Amino acid sequence: MLLLNHTNYILECGTDEAGRGCLAGPVTAAAVILPEGFENSILNDSKQISEKKRYLLKPIIEEQALSFGVAHVFQEEVDTINILNASILAMHLSIDKLNETPEFIIVDGNKFKPYKNIPHETIIKGDGKYLSIAAASILAKTYRDLYMEGIHKEFPMYNWKQNKGYPTKEHRAAIKKYGITKYHRKSFRLLPDQL
Numbered sequence: 001m002l003l004l005n006h007t008n009y010i011l012e013c014g015t016d017e018a019g020r021g022c023l024a025g026p027v028t029a030a031a032v033i034l035p036e037g038f039e040n041s042i043l044n045d046s047k048q049i050s051e052k053k054r055y056l057l058k059p060i061i062e063e064q065a066l067s068f069g070v071a072h073v074f075q076e077e078v079d080t081i082n083i084l085n086a087s088i089l090a091m092h093l094s095i096d097k098l099n100e101t102p103e104f105i106i107v108d109g110n111k112f113k114p115y116k117n118i119p120h121e122t123i124i125k126g127d128g129k130y131l132s133i134a135a136a137s138i139l140a141k142t143y144r145d146l147y148m149e150g151i152h153k154e155f156p157m158y159n160w161k162q163n164k165g166y167p168t169k170e171h172r173a174a175i176k177k178y179g180i181t182k183y184h185r186k187s188f189r190l191l192p193d194q195l
Contacts, residue, residue, distance in 0.1 A: 002043065002044065002128070002129060002130060002131045002134055003129060003130055003131065004034065004036075004037075004038060004039075004130070004131050004132075005130075005132075006104075006106045006121065006123070006130055007104045007106075009102075009103040009104040010036060010103070011033055011066070011100055011101070011102050011103045011104075012033065012102065012103065012104045012105075012106060012132060013031050013032065013033045013067075013095060013098065013102035013104070013105050013106070013132065014031070014032050014033075014034075014105075014106050014107075014108075014126070014130055014131070014132025014133035014134070014135060014136045015029060015030065015031040015032075015091045015094060015095060015105060015106070015107050015108070015133070015136050016029065016030065016091075016107075016108040016109075016126070016127050016133050016134075016136040016137040016140055017029040017030075017087045017090055017091060017108075017140055018046065018137065018140035018141040018144045019140075019144050019164070019165065020083055020087055021166060021167070022164065022165035022166050022167075022185070023165055023166070023167050023171060023172075023175070023184060023185060023188050023190050024075065024148075024158070024160065024165035024171075024181065024183045024184045024185065025074075025075060025144070025147065025148050025151065025160070025164075025165040025183055026072035026073055026074045026075065026078075026090075026144065026147065027072075027073050027078060027083065027086050027087050027090050027144075028070065028071070028072050028073075028090060028140045028141075028143055028144035028147070029070070029071055029073075029087065029090035029091040029093070029094040029136070029140050030068060030069065030070045030071075030094050030135075030136040030137075030138075030139035030140040030143070031068065031069045031091065031094040031095040031097070031098055031102075031105075031136055032061060032065050032067075032068045032132050032135040032136045032139065033065060033066045033067045033068070033098060033100055033102060033132065034064070034065055034066065034131055034132050034135060035064065035065070035066050038064060038131060040057070040060065040131070042056075042057065043057055043061075043131055043134050043135060043138070044127075044128065044134055045125075045127035045128040045134055045137055046127065046134070046137040046138045046140070046141040046142075047127075047137075048128065051145075054138050054141060054142050055142060057135075057138050058138060058139065058142045061135045061138060061139060062139075065135065066100055067098040067099050067100040068097075068098070068135075068136075068139060069093075069094040069095060069096065069097025069098045070094055070097070070139050070140065070143045071090050071091075071093035071094040071096070071097060072090065072143075072144070072147065073086045073087075073089050073090040073093070075182075075183055075184065075185045075186075077089070078185050078187065079185055079186050079187040082187070083185075083187075083188075084111060087111075088111065088112055088113050091107065091112070091115075092113075092115050094136075094140075095115055101118075102118055103118070103119075104118065104119050104120065104121075105118055105119070105120035105121075106120070106121055106123055106126060106130055106132065106133055107120055107121070107122045107123065107126065107133075108122075108123065108125075108126040108127045108133045108136070108137065109122055109123075109124065109126070110122045110124055144164070145164055148160045148161065148164045148165055149161045151183055154181075155181050155183070157174050157177075157178055158171055158174045158175070158178075158181070159171065159174070165183075172190070172191060172192070175190050175191060176191060
């Protein structure tokens, strides 16, 4: 059973990212502040539920959240500042988009940099413990997946609509055959035998 709040603050924001391990496309983060008394029996860490349920939850979260924000940090910046910094930047940018200033931020994982002067806490596997982080994980994942489906049309040979840029065998075989695109992260090991 996921908990609504980690603290006694009313405006507690949960944040999470999607796409850290991908070879192509942005890392995407979301920030969500849920209202007091929010309940949802199927909301969970985005990795624990089906794609169908994620898309079912997306509009529910958007309608019922007190505030939410979503931000992409694209592959050029991932290559420049590294994936960890890009993930934290995406979270900061998603918090920037909230129309309420959070009083406390709970972050999925164990790495974060202070955002303004707002207190925060990192929570390992937080997306399976707190509703706001789970909600952020759903929005980050669905927005990123939709973006990847969009660029799939430009480069269908990598099958991003299926693998979403993750390092599947098929994705790596396509990189070997066709080379890389402007969407690939050049700082990542795109092929296992890469020098």
